[in-house]
Amino acid sequence: MKQIINFSAGPSILPQPVFKEASEAVLDLNGIGLSILEISHRSPQFMEIMDEANALVRELIGLTDDYEVLFLTGGASTQFFMTVMNLLPDGKKAAYVDTGSWSVKAIKEAKILGQVDVIASAKESNYTNIPKGYTIDPGYEFLHTTSNNTIFGTQFQEWPDSPIPMVCDMSSDIFSKPIEASRFGLIYAGAQKNLGPAGVTLVIVRKDMLGKINRELPTMLKYQTHIDGGSMYNTPPVFPIYVSMLTMRWLKENGGLETIQKVNERKAKLLYDVIDEIPFYLGHSVPEDRSRMNVTFNLADDARSKDFLSYCEEAGCSGLKGHKSVGGFRASIYNAMPESGVKTLAELMKSFALTHA
Ligand SMILES: *Cc1c(COP(=O)(O)O)cnc(C)c1O
Numbered sequence: 001m002k003q004i005i006n007f008s009a010g011p012s013i014l015p016q017p018v019f020k021e022a023s024e025a026v027l028d029l030n031g032i033g034l035s036i037l038e039i040s041h042r043s044p045q046f047m048e049i050m051d052e053a054n055a056l057v058r059e060l061i062g063l064t065d066d067y068e069v070l071f072l073t074g075g076a077s078t079q080f081f082m083t084v085m086n087l088l089p090d091g092k093k094a095a096y097v098d099t100g101s102w103s104v105k106a107i108k109e110a111k112i113l114g115q116v117d118v119i120a121s122a123k124e125s126n127y128t129n130i131p132k133g134y135t136i137d138p139g140y141e142f143l144h145t146t147s148n149n150t151i152f153g154t155q156f157q158e159w160p161d162s163p164i165p166m167v168c169d170m171s172s173d174i175f176s177k178p179i180e181a182s183r184f185g186l187i188y189a190g191a192q193k194n195l196g197p198a199g200v201t202l203v204i205v206r207k208d209m210l211g212k213i214n215r216e217l218p219t220m221l222k223y224q225t226h227i228d229g230g231s232m233y234n235t236p237p238v239f240p241i242y243v244s245m246l247t248m249r250w251l252k253e254n255g256g257l258e259t260i261q262k263v264n265e266r267k268a269k270l271l272y273d274v275i276d277e278i279p280f281y282l283g284h285s286v287p288e289d290r291s292r293m294n295v296t297f298n299l300a301d302d303a304r305s306k307d308f309l310s311y312c313e314e315a316g317c318s319g320l321k322g323h324k325s326v327g328g329f330r331a332s333i334y335n336a337m338p339e340s341g342v343k344t345l346a347e348l349m350k351s352f353a354l355t356h357a
Pocket of ligand 1: 191
């Protein structure tokens with residue numbers, strides 16, 4: 001099989017052993033003579049998978065019983081409004097920090113349903129930094145943040161000292177490092193960046209965040225429905241949940257979140273060192289707010305960009321073209337990206353600069 005190193009931002013790379021096990025389960029799940037794609041979500045086999053997925057989320061993060069773990073559909077984009085519908089009572093306001101395109105989308109949806117103040121924004125700098133030094137009025141119901149800005153390549157390295165619970169979109173860095181759960185009233189993440197395939201969204205909600213609203217909501221859009229139904233009120237996305245469970249198992253077997261954090265920091269350093277040492281490359285983010293998951297950069301001489309991309313593609317590196325709002329390049333180096341893959345790219349960057357500067 002042709003070996004490609006996949007730097008795509010999402011859907012993205014997953015661990016090789018997970019691909020292998022998932023592909024075997026498509027033909028025969030654990031020797032039961034049925035495919036994972038045809039078993040009932042009410043079958044004991046799937047109940048076991050769901051229980052293990054739930055337990056792995058709890059164990060990896062170290063969640064207390066104050067939190068519920070849900071596997072939902074509709075992507076992180078549905079959580080942009082479901083959070084507000086379920087958590088923000090009439091007459092109360094929510095505070096948002098705008099750190100890029102995904103925050104902007106979250107704010108847009110929130111404004112349809114509730115009162116929202118954007119209390120800090122990095123828009124002025126074209127999202128090269130994470131805003132700091134703003135005050136958070138304790139009168140807000142919650143503070144919404146986007147932990148890692150997949151498109152711009154910035155990431156919260158320190159959380160604001162918030163007097164109110166945070167609601168956080170962790171789609172692109174969930175499980176990339178330890179999570180200080182107690183800061184968060186709700187965490188959500190589309191699986192397709194760092195957790196599993198597209199089609200499932202992880203939601204972690206603290207019980208005391210719920211029950212504050214009086215408005216009537218459609219059944220499917222109430223967190224309580226999915227809590228009561230164990231994420232099986234309706235047919236859950238069986239296969240994406242299964243593959244996410246396998247990925248979390250892999251993560252646990254490889255040392256959990258503290259270990260993966262060290263690996264992720266080493267990987268990111270390999271690329272940022274090249275960016276810092278060779279003026280041929282210009283990083284998008286200010287150094288202190290750089291993402292360990294999505295490394296964004298341009299070439300100082302944009303005329304070389306097309307050649308650089310083909311140079312990388314010829315060497316087997318795919319998915320490097322930057323998002324249209326930033327241009328240039330983006331190397332997404334999620335948990336499943338091996339250090340050797342990042343080393344290959346770092347070497348390509350060095351050799352291209354040497355021969356084309
Ligand atoms: C990809 C992404 C989303 C969108 O997720 P969907 O599951 O496609 O709705 C939201 N937020 C962030 C930070 C993302 O990276």
